[in-house]
Amino acid sequence: MEFTDIERFLDDFEYVVNTDSASGNNDGVLKVAHFFQERFFRLGMACGIQLPGNGTVPCLKATLGDPPHDMMFLGHMDTVFPEGEAAQRPFALHGNRAWGPGVCDMKGGLLVALHALETLKKTGDLDKISVCVLFNGDEETGSTQSRPLIQETAKTCRRVLVFEPCRPDYHLVNQRKGGGWFHIEVTGKKAHAGADPHLGINAVVELAHLVPLIQDLNDENLGTSAQVTVISGGDKVNIIPSLATASVDLRILDPKEKQRVEAFFAGLSRNRLFEQSVIRVSGCIDRPPMTVTPKSLAIQEVIMAQAQKNGHHHGGHHHGGMFRRQPDRFFGHSHH
Ligand SMILES: [Zn+2]
Numbered sequence: 001m002e003f004t005d006i007e008r009f010l011d012d013f014e015y016v017v018n019t020d021s022a023s024g025n026n027d028g029v030l031k032v033a034h035f036f037q038e039r040f041f042r043l044g045m046a047c048g049i050q051l052p053g054n055g056t057v058p059c060l061k062a063t064l065g066d067p068p069h070d071m072m073f074l075g076h077m078d079t080v081f082p083e084g085e086a087a088q089r090p091f092a093l094h095g096n097r098a099w100g101p102g103v104c105d106m107k108g109g110l111l112v113a114l115h116a117l118e119t120l121k122k123t124g125d126l127d128k129i130s131v132c133v134l135f136n137g138d139e140e141t142g143s144t145q146s147r148p149l150i151q152e153t154a155k156t157c158r159r160v161l162v163f164e165p166c167r168p169d170y171h172l173v174n175q176r177k178g179g180g181w182f183h184i185e186v187t188g189k190k191a192h193a194g195a196d197p198h199l200g201i202n203a204v205v206e207l208a209h210l211v212p213l214i215q216d217l218n219d220e221n222l223g224t225s226a227q228v229t230v231i232s233g234g235d236k237v238n239i240i241p242s243l244a245t246a247s248v249d250l251r252i253l254d255p256k257e258k259q260r261v262e263a264f265f266a267g268l269s270r271n272r273l274f275e276q277s278v279i280r281v282s283g284c285i286d287r288p289p290m291t292v293t294p295k296s297l298a299i300q301e302v303i304m305a306q307a308q309k310n311g312h313h314h315g316g317h318h319h320g321g322m323f324r325r326q327p328d329r330f331f332g333h334s335h336h
Contacts, residue, residue: 009115010093016107017091017100021137023078026056029137032077032107033060036135039114043121045133053145057137061153065130072132072157073113074150075106075164076139109163110135132157159299170312174300176290177223178258179251182265182283184210186233188274190242200240204233206277207244213271214248217264223253224261250285258285 016035021028033049040047040062047062060077063069081101091100098108113133120126134153136146143150154160166172186207191200217226226248233244250261262284269279 005115005118009111010098012111012114013098013103013108014091016111017098017103018086020081020083020086020101021078022080022082022085023138023141025078025083026058026137028083029077030058032110033058033135033137036060036077036110036114036133037062039118040133043117043126045117045131047133050149052149057145059137059146059149060133060135061149062133063131064126067130067132067156069130069132069157070159071129072134072154072160073117074154074160074162075110075113075135076137076143077107077110077135078137078140079105079107080140104165106164109165113161113163159295161299172300172303174290174296175253175292177251177253178255178285178287178289179249180283180285180287182248182250182281184246184248184268185280186210186244187278187280188240188242188244189276191240193238193240197240201242201274201277202240203244203277204241206273206279207231207233207246209273210268210271210279211246213268217250217261219257222257223251224257225249225251226261248283252285253289253291255288255291258288261285 012035016032019028019031019035021032023029030049037047037049037060040060043064045062045064047060050059050061051057052059058077079102085101089100091098091103093099102108117126117131117133120129132153134150136143136150138145164173184207186203188201188203188206189199191197193200211228211231214226214228218224227250228246229249230247231245234241252258252261265281265283268281272279
């Protein structure tokens, strides 16, 4: 199968990239959704815009055939780029590279999904498959409203392809780390450092004592990383601090690590240095890792075989992926 209509693809690319659709800019997201809705409709798909959760975030679902679907095409219409970004640096082609907000992550991917289906229509193969497309509108802020919709929809599909960009070397991503954040709050007791040190319970010292224990969670072989990333405590140089806090970024590759890590934090207060300090821990591993399975390898084989026929050389690849949950921060294009 050849990808033939490159001119049309580029016209679509220009329109979609030049339509600002930052997470939270739901009018922009809706505009992108309408573009795709019309095209899926023309393919004979049943499609509609859904507003899951609090009813503000447009998501587009399009189906062909009855569930269970052979394939789910998953993607997101929102970007990390604020309103006005597309006007500042609109879609452009330099050589064989496209530039503009979201060309990679992931408006280009959405168009690949659309054009793949349109190509199948042209070759007469579309009616042979049952497919479900779901594009959400709040991925960059953690899919907080759309997550249940994605989970429910995925249950009606045998396989899922996510149209996020591949690695720069065209390698597929077949493995991703999961993870979560933990927050620790230590409460001690204030006292004058000079006059009454014996009356104080030093929250900073207590917290500092916990840091190496957290560091010990790291296990390169298992693919677990635990990093104390933010720490604070104390107020005045002559006062024993009564409060200290720390935040920990956790990534896991082995799903079983969730249990070990969460048990560790649940039991952290048992490692108290001072009998009277209070250690509170919150957080959990809320993103399970995506692991390689015989089923995912089988899909990859099919993709690689077809890519080779088309003259591309892809390979499986695992990536210590990132995930993004915070609204207002931009971590860069290729991170997820
Ligand atoms: Zn993305």
